Amino acid sequence: MSVIQDVRVSAEAEVLGLYRAHLSKGRATLAELFGSHMEVESSGAWLTTSDGERFLNAGGYGVFVMGARHPVVMDHVLRQLTTHPTATRILLEPTAARAAEALVSVMPPGLDRVHFALSGAEAVETGLKLARAGGRKRTVSMKGGYHGKTLGALSATAKEVYQAPFRPLVPDFVHLPYGDADALREELRAHPGEVCVILEPVQGEGGVIIPPKGYLKQVEELVREYDGFLIMDEIQTGFGRLGEWWGADAEGVVPDVLLTGKALGGGVMPVSAAVATRKAFRPFDKDPYVHTATFSGQPVLMAAVQGAIKAVQEGDMVARAKDIGERLLPKIARIARRNIPDLVVDVRGQGLLIGVELVEAGLAGELLIELFNHGVVANHSMNGSSVVRFTPPAILTETDMQFLLNAFDKATLDLVRGSATMPEGGN
Secondary structure, eight states: OHHHHHHHHHHHHHHHHHHHIOOOOOHHHHHHTTTTTEEEEBBTTTETTTTTTTHHHHHGOHHHHHSSSSSHHHHHHHHHHHHHHHOOOOOOHHHHHHHHHHHTTTTTEEEEEEEEEEEHHHHHHHHHHHHHHTOOOOOEEEETTTOEEEEEEEEHHHOOOHGGOSSSSSSEEEEEOOOHHHHHHHHHHHTTTTEEEEEOOBBTTTTOOOOOOHHHHHHEEEEEEEETTEEETTTTTTTTTTTTSGGGGGGGGOSSEEEGGGGTTTSSSSOOOOOOOOOHHHHHHHTTTTTTTTTTTTTHHHHHHHHHHHHHEEETTHHHHHHHHHEEEEEEEEEEEHHOOEEEHHHHTTHHHEEESSSSSHHHHHHHHHHHTTTTTEETTTTTTTTEEEETTTTOHHHHHHHHHEEEEEHHHHHHHHHHHHHHTTO
């Protein structure tokens, strides 16, 4: 082993030790499954580890719609960082005002009030609080949906393993089957004027679950019929990820609140937002201190928002996401059917949100490792553990796309070999 390799191994061991001592033993164990690599640099669609290996980033849980360190986003952030990164929140601050204006300009019509936050879960909490302040004390979310892990958001995230350690949760949450408009109608009819509905246009963490055509519009119409409140969680699906600015756009849906995050910070800064109609936002207009956070709307974050929107517009990334997704999806499906016909259940997706469902969760974990071994980072799905999820950026080149397909081809063949040598009854 060379001196450089010795240093790298020593550094990895040190960081693993620090994870175990101060962060998470579980995260350290997971890192070891992927070879204890440390990511130290990123650019565009690629990331680099401490030993100089490069990986195509088709993961990142939906953050990197425009890739890493996009020059337009970086220019906005660096200029703000060197002038006025953090504000007092007492005086007017122009960066926040301009970021809100830019965000509203790409929203469905009628959504023109913005509350900025940091994480997606914070945006969810904002939406839920707006609904409750407006009199809707009962909340309906969908089975398989994922909305975060803070207490209110977790109450909407219908997954036993996440909820059980923290009960009792926020009361009056009901979970209905995703895609079942009749079940929603019954719930709304039983509680007119009392219900907030929160759902995703495509369930990302649920395993890339795409609803029946027309379902989102049905939900909107039912909510209006029974005087409910509609929150569309687009934290993962929005910002062009589905080949539309927003998943709501595909069916012309205008919710009371639309939630965005992940890609909103341009892959550089953590930013989220709840964007509401004037009526829905009224409680916050009435009292500016009823729902606040110290770092909400801070200038350096708002610069990232402006840069992200500009980068998507100038790069025509919404159309690119649609085009790349339409080209990748059938090819990934073809490879899966050819290489792992007995191990794959389904391949589905919309835009650059693509899921490969395996017959069991253990195989999904193995496929993630095999993909990594061939230079691709992908993700599992938190509420659909048998689904491997690809969320590549809209800046993929032809070469990048071919690299991804070649890696998936090799990874699925290796998965078959591994399954063939597995002892009967093994995982």
